[in-house]
Amino acid sequence: MEKLKSLIPEDLLQTVKSSSVDDLPSSSSSLLRLFLGLPQFHQAVSELTDPDLGCCGKNEETSLDLKRRGNLSFRSRDFHDALRFYSKALRVAPPDAIDGDKSLLASLFLNRANVLHNLGLYKESLRDCHRALRIDPCYAKAWYRRGKLNTLLGNYKDAFHDITVSMSLESSLAGKKQLQNELKAIPEYQNTQTSEHDDCHPSNYAGGDHLPSVQTKVKLRCVSTKDKGRGMVSDCDIEQESVIHIEEPFSVVISKSCRETHCHFCLNELPADAVPCPSCSRSVYCSESCQIQSGEMMLTSERDKHHIFHNLPDDIVEHIKGITPADVYYSENECIQEHQHECRGANWPAVLPSDAVLAGRVIMKLINQGKAVMDLSNLQEILELSHSYSMMNPESKLEMHLLSIVLIWCLSKSSCPDLSVCEAAVTQTIILLAQIKVNSIAVVRMKSSGDFLKCIPSGNVSAKEQIQSLEQIRVGQALYKTGSLFNHSCKPNIHLYFLSRGLVVRTTEFVPLGSPLELSYGPEVGKWDCKNRIRFLEEEYFFHCRCRCCSQINISDLVINGYCCVNTNCTGVVLDSNVATCESSKLNNFLTAPKSLDHHIKVWEKVHTDVGEVASSLLSKHRDSLHIEPDICLKCGSRCDVKNSHAAVNKAWNHLRRVDELINSGQANVSVISDCLRSIAVLRTFLHMYNKDIADAEDKVAQVCYLAEELLDARKHCEASIKILKRLYEDEHVVIGNEMVKLASIQLASGDSSGAWNTTKKFSKIFSKYYGSHAETLFSYLPCLKQEAAKALNLSS
Ligand SMILES: C[S@@+](CC[C@H](N)C(=O)[O-])C[C@H]1O[C@@H](n2cnc3c(N)ncnc32)[C@H](O)[C@@H]1O
Numbered sequence: 001m002e003k004l005k006s007l008i009p010e011d012l013l014q015t016v017k018s019s020s021v022d023d024l025p026s027s028s029s030s031l032l033r034l035f036l037g038l039p040q041f042h043q044a045v046s047e048l049t050d051p052d053l054g055c056c057g058k059n060e061e062t063s064l065d066l067k068r069r070g071n072l073s074f075r076s077r078d079f080h081d082a083l084r085f086y087s088k089a090l091r092v093a094p095p096d097a098i099d100g101d102k103s104l105l106a107s108l109f110l111n112r113a114n115v116l117h118n119l120g121l122y123k124e125s126l127r128d129c130h131r132a133l134r135i136d137p138c139y140a141k142a143w144y145r146r147g148k149l150n151t152l153l154g155n156y157k158d159a160f161h162d163i164t165v166s167m168s169l170e171s172s173l174a175g176k177k178q179l180q181n182e183l184k185a186i187p188e189y190q191n192t193q194t195s196e197h198d199d200c201h202p203s204n205y206a207g208g209d210h211l212p213s214v215q216t217k218v219k220l221r222c223v224s225t226k227d228k229g230r231g232m233v234s235d236c237d238i239e240q241e242s243v244i245h246i247e248e249p250f251s252v253v254i255s256k257s258c259r260e261t262h263c264h265f266c267l268n269e270l271p272a273d274a275v276p277c278p279s280c281s282r283s284v285y286c287s288e289s290c291q292i293q294s295g296e297m298m299l300t301s302e303r304d305k306h307h308i309f310h311n312l313p314d315d316i317v318e319h320i321k322g323i324t325p326a327d328v329y330y331s332e333n334e335c336i337q338e339h340q341h342e343c344r345g346a347n348w349p350a351v352l353p354s355d356a357v358l359a360g361r362v363i364m365k366l367i368n369q370g371k372a373v374m375d376l377s378n379l380q381e382i383l384e385l386s387h388s389y390s391m392m393n394p395e396s397k398l399e400m401h402l403l404s405i406v407l408i409w410c411l412s413k414s415s416c417p418d419l420s421v422c423e424a425a426v427t428q429t430i431i432l433l434a435q436i437k438v439n440s441i442a443v444v445r446m447k448s449s450g451d452f453l454k455c456i457p458s459g460n461v462s463a464k465e466q467i468q469s470l471e472q473i474r475v476g477q478a479l480y481k482t483g484s485l486f487n488h489s490c491k492p493n494i495h496l497y498f499l500s501r502g503l504v505v506r507t508t509e510f511v512p513l514g515s516p517l518e519l520s521y522g523p524e525v526g527k528w529d530c531k532n533r534i535r536f537l538e539e540e541y542f543f544h545c546r547c548r549c550c551s552q553i554n555i556s557d558l559v560i561n562g563y564c565c566v567n568t569n570c571t572g573v574v575l576d577s578n579v580a581t582c583e584s585s586k587l588n589n590f591l592t593a594p595k596s597l598d599h600h601i602k603v604w605e606k607v608h609t610d611v612g613e614v615a616s617s618l619l620s621k622h623r624d625s626l627h628i629e630p631d632i633c634l635k636c637g638s639r640c641d642v643k644n645s646h647a648a649v650n651k652a653w654n655h656l657r658r659v660d661e662l663i664n665s666g667q668a669n670v671s672v673i674s675d676c677l678r679s680i681a682v683l684r685t686f687l688h689m690y691n692k693d694i695a696d697a698e699d700k701v702a703q704v705c706y707l708a709e710e711l712l713d714a715r716k717h718c719e720a721s722i723k724i725l726k727r728l729y730e731d732e733h734v735v736i737g738n739e740m741v742k743l744a745s746i747q748l749a750s751g752d753s754s755g756a757w758n759t760t761k762k763f764s765k766i767f768s769k770y771y772g773s774h775a776e777t778l779f780s781y782l783p784c785l786k787q788e789a790a791k792a793l794n795l796s797s
Contacts, residue, residue, distance in 0.1 A: 004402055007038055016401050017394035024389075024430055029423035031401050036421075045406060048348035049413040056282045057345025060104070063093035067108060074111070079118050083272060086112040091276040091284060106135040110142045113149075116272060122149050124273035130323060131275070131288075137324035138308055140169035144179070151186055159186050161319040168312055211502040212774075215242045220517065222485050227546040229386055231487040231516055238511040241769055244494065245482065245505040251338060251361040252443065252478035252501050253354050264339065265290035266500040267443055267475045279343035282350055295337030337368055341415035348410040354477050356403045358440060359432050360411055362479065367416060375420040376408075379428040385484060387434035388542035396437075404429035438541055439484035443476035443498050446779055476501070489518035489547040490525045490533050495734070495770045497778065508769055518547070525549045526692075526729035530557045531582040553586050556728045558634070562688035563645050565633040572635025573688045575628065576642045584628035645686035649693065652682040656697055659704060668707035676701045695724035702742070711750035718743045737766030744785055753792035760789040 008016070012030055019027040035041040051057045070085030090108045097104035109132035116125035129146040132139050147162030160183065167179040219235035238244060254264050263270055263286035264277075270284060275291050277283035285291040309317050341364045342349035342357070349357050363379070366372035371382050389397070404426050412419040419425065483503050486494065494517050496505045511517060521541055523533035530550055537545045549557070562573035575583060628634065631642050656679050662668050680697050687694055698721035705714035722739045729735050740763035747756035767775035767782060776783045 001399070001402055001406075004035070004041065004044060004406075005398065007040055008034065013398065016398050019397055019401075020390045021431070024427045025423055028401060028404070028426040028430060032405055032421070032423060032426050035405055045409050045413070048351060048406070049346050049410050051345030051347075053347070056280050056347055056350055058094040058279075058281060059092045060094050060097045063089045063097065063104060063108075064099060066092070067099070067104070067111070070111060070115075074115060077118075079115050082115045083112065083119070086115060087274065091281045093276075095278050102139070103135050106132040106139055106142070109135070110139065110145065112273065113142070113145055117145065117149060119272070121272050122152055124271055125149055126153070128273050133324050137320060138169055140166045143169065144182075147182065147186075156186050156188070158319070161316055164316055165309070165312070165320055168309065168316075211246045211248075211499055212243050212504065212772075214244060214246055215239075218242055218244050220244060225487070225516070228487045230485055231518070232485050233516050234511045234513055237513050238507050240507055240509050241772055242507050243504060243772065244507055244517065245503070247480045247483050247503045249478035249501055249503070250481050251358055251365060252476050253358045253361060254476045255354065255474050258473070258475045260284075262445075262475050263287075263290050265294040267445070267498075268500055269445075277339070277343065279340075280345050283339055283343075295340040296343075338365065340364075341411065344414070346410070346414040348406070348414070352403065352407065352410075355433055355436050355440070356407050358436055358477055358479065359404075359429060360407055362432060362436075363407075363411065363419075363429070364416065367419070374418050375422050376425040376428040380431055383432070383435065383481075385435040385439050385481075387431055387438055389431060389434040391542040392434065392437070400430045400433045401426075404433060436479065438543075440477050440479050441483060441496075441503070442474045443478050443501065444472045445475050445498070447471040447473055478503075487516065487518050488521040488537065488541075488545065489516070490520065490523055490530075490545065490549040491547065492518050492520040492524070494519045497771060497774070499774065499777075504774070506770065506772060524729075525554060525556045526560070526725070526733065526735065529560045529579055529582070530586070531578055534582075551586060551589060553583060558583060559688050559690040560692045560728055562691055563640060563642055563686060564688045565636060565638055566640045567633065567636055567638045570633060570636045570638065571689070572633040572638075574633050574640045574642060575630055576646065577630035580628050580630035587628055648682055649686050652679040652697075653693070655679045656700055659700055663700075663703055663707060666707075668704045670708055670710070673701070673704055673708055673710060673713070676704055690724050690727045692724070692728060695721045695728070698724070699739070699742075702746070706746055706749070711746060714746045715743065715750065715752075718746055732766050732769060734766060734770045737763045737770070740766070741782075741785065744789060748785075748788055748792060751792075753789065753795070756789040757793045760786050 005013075008031070012027075012034065015023070016027045016031060047053050066085045066089035070082045070089060073079070073082035073085060086108055090105065090112070093104045093108060095105060099107055109128045113125045113128035113132065116122075116128060126146065126149045129142050129149065132142040133146070136142070143162050143166035147159045147166060150156070150159035150162055163179055163183050163186070167176055167183070170176050170179060215238075217236065218238055220232050221235040222230055223233050225231045234244075252267070254262060254267060258267070259282070261270060262268065263274070264283040265285055268286055270286055274284045274286060275288060277285070277291065277294075277296055279296065283294070283296075285294065285296075309320055312320075338361050341360070349360070352360075362383070363372065363376065366379070366382060367374075372379055389400075392400075408419065408421050408425050408429055412421050478501065480503050483496070483505070486496075486505070493507060493509050493511055493515070494505050495508050496503055496519055498504070505517075505519070507517070521537065523536050523545075525533075527533075528536070534545050534550055537543060557579075558575070559573050561579055562575055565572045565574055631640055632638070633640060655675065659668075659672060659676055662672050676697075680694070680701060683691070683694050683697055698717045702714045702717035702721065705711070705717060718739065722736060722743065725733075725736055725739060740759050744756045744759040744763065747753075747759060764775070764782070764786065767779065771778055
């Protein structure tokens with residue numbers, strides 16, 4: 001991209017960078033004309049579309065080499081390395097390649113099945129045998145391995161049939177005899193289960209996560225609002241914790257960082273027996289059903305070899321046909337085909353940013369559905385999504401011009417020759433990219449619990465593990481057409497989460513009829529102060545937030561970055577100039593809007609009734625003093641030197657930041673704790689008691705104390721952090737739930753079973769408010785922590 005940018009003359013560069021939506025036809029056609037005439041452009045795009053130049057195609061030689069390396073690792077019993085090599089070999093193996101007298105793919109699946117068997121991953125191994133047999137139904141060793149696995153898994157009837165088929169394919173007498181013995185070793189199979197086949201039907205996708213249904217009585221409506229464009233509102237009273245919306249994405253693309261670890265269709269974590277895309281070496285799926293749903297063919301043998309088994313008993317032939325059907329059943333309608341146009345080894349989907357790949361998927365979906373015309377001139381009217389192109393910064397505008405030209409070119413060259421590379425297509429794609437910026441949603445998962453969950457049995461802190469903490473990873477980016485109609489609020493009343501690639505939206509409070517249903521696009525009251533939230537939304541989403549909390553005074557915004565008063569008897573708050581400017585403009589807007597004389601009083605009462613006892617401890621009780629100025633205490637009016645306080649706080653933080661390194665390198669000990677306590681004392685001297693920095697510092701100290709096995713102190717500091725966070729958010733905010741998970745693990749470790757049990761009940765209630773019955777599926781350590789707490793309570797009673 002940088003090379004292409006350098007080819008644009010200065011005047012055109014300026015035209016593009018300063019373009020508005022109305023200028024797009026002219027700026028995009030000038031840029032397109034320039035590029036089409038430049039050999040450097042053609043050179044660059046041919047590298048993106050030519051499968052021979054790219055690195056995403058199949059390659060028999062590489063696959064054979066990886067197979068050899070896998071074999072060596074297997075022989076030296078390094079099963080993890082062998083698994084890695086065979087999985088890589090599978091990704092680059094061409095579907096028709098032969099190794100010796102066998103299909104390369106079938107032999108790789110079977111080799112991997114052997115490795116998985118040795119690693120104790122029996123179900124995964126069974127699935128790989130199944131895959132080898134679907135490609136080659138006459139693969140005696142695969143039938144044999146399958147029989148062994150089915151025996152281990154207690155599927156004796158299947159095991160008997162598998163070994164019988166293997167025996168029928170075995171030519172040597174000695175071999176037949178050995179198999180005969182294996183058959184005899186299978187326990188009596190009457191009334192035993194049969195194995196679960198790896199179901200490849202598309203309706204069965206996504207690692208088993210099925211979307212819940214929307215509560216039957218819930219009604220929503222899309223309305224036009226004065227400040228925020230269209231938005232969703234409730235069309236009836238809606239109870240807290242109701243599922244109000246579910247939706248499959250219109251299009252989704254996996255994050256670059258998750259390409260090797262997550263399924264490219266459902267975005268769930270990949271199992272050890274992941275299946276590759278049959279046409280490229282880039283995409284990989286958790287199962288055949290995801291592979292097919294993505295629009296790919298499953299790897300199957302084209303020849304029907306079932307006649308070879310004609311002299312076997314009928315029930316065995318049926319068994320064979322059940323496992324190795326000649327045709328795989330799937331209907332075109334059930335396939336999303338979102339990946340096909342990126343296949344055949346072209347490099348551009350691996351190189352272009354996610355926004356552009358997502359745009360490519362949207363365009364191809366609309367073309368495949370017969371909705372978009374070939375010059376894409378009707379794209380906007382089909383999608384009906386909002387965008388903020390004119391508000392974007394000059395660099396983003398230039399980037400979008402370049403990306404849309406490159407994308408349209410790549411699509412037309414690698415998969416859709418009828419697509420016209422013209423000004424209309426480029427203009428519409430630029431708008432689509434702008435729509436994606438504002439409307440696409442990051443699909444997230446909680447980090448695998450296995451990475452950080454160590455449920456500590458009561459009274460035992462021998463493991464030097466960090467306290468539980470919840471980390472999200474961004475696994476993909478998706479466009480949900482209705483989901484994108486929910487506006488943002490810094491104090492949201494709905495919460496969204498994902499089951500596989502499906503979106504679930506839930507209310508987190510009671511929502512009366514006609515109220516806006518709004519979620520947080522990232523910033524929330526309690527997380528950042530008002531000016532930081534506004535800045536984030538302007539930079540990332542290109543709009544100025546008009547939610548209630550960004551236009552009216554609220555206590556959290558006043559204290560989150562506040563300083564304390566110099567007067568030690570005063571509990572008031574002092575603001576620096578940035579925060580004071582933002583907060584006083586909120587106050588002024590509020591005061592000046594209605595003109596009645598009574599207004600001042602009304603505002604004052606409102607402030608006090610809304611924020612209750614905290615407000616009265618922070619602000620002057622005299623109506624006339626309702627005035628926000630930097631460096632002046634809002635309660636007693638004392639002047640404070642915020643600059644000086646700021647320097648002292650920074651110094652303390654530099655110290656606390658170094659503590660992180662010690663925690664991570666496992667060097668947290670008692671001397672670190674006393675240093676941390678000194679830093680906290682500094683923070684408490686200069687900052688307001690509800691300043692978020694103190695909560696963060698307390699949290700850090702709790703961590704250090706926990707690692708140093710000073711559990712009572714760990715608990716005290718964890719509780720201190722929670723106390724502040726409750727003031728900044730609200731008692732039952734999910735952030736408090738997360739902190740309580742930490743508190744419960746400290747309580748468990750210190751043997752406080754009833755404390756742990758009570759905390760567990762509290763955080764379970766909070767998580768259920770946000771995630772309903774999915775909480776325990778999404779956070780697999782929650783049931784574990786609950787179980788430990790219950791066990792500890794029973795033991796102690
Ligand atoms: C994902 S869309 C939401 C639907 C949009 N209102 C529409 O008409 O299609 C995001 C856009 O909605 C508007 N919006 C959402 N929340 C807002 C808020 N709190 N304040 C101002 N505008 C908001 C902004 O224009 C933003 O770019």
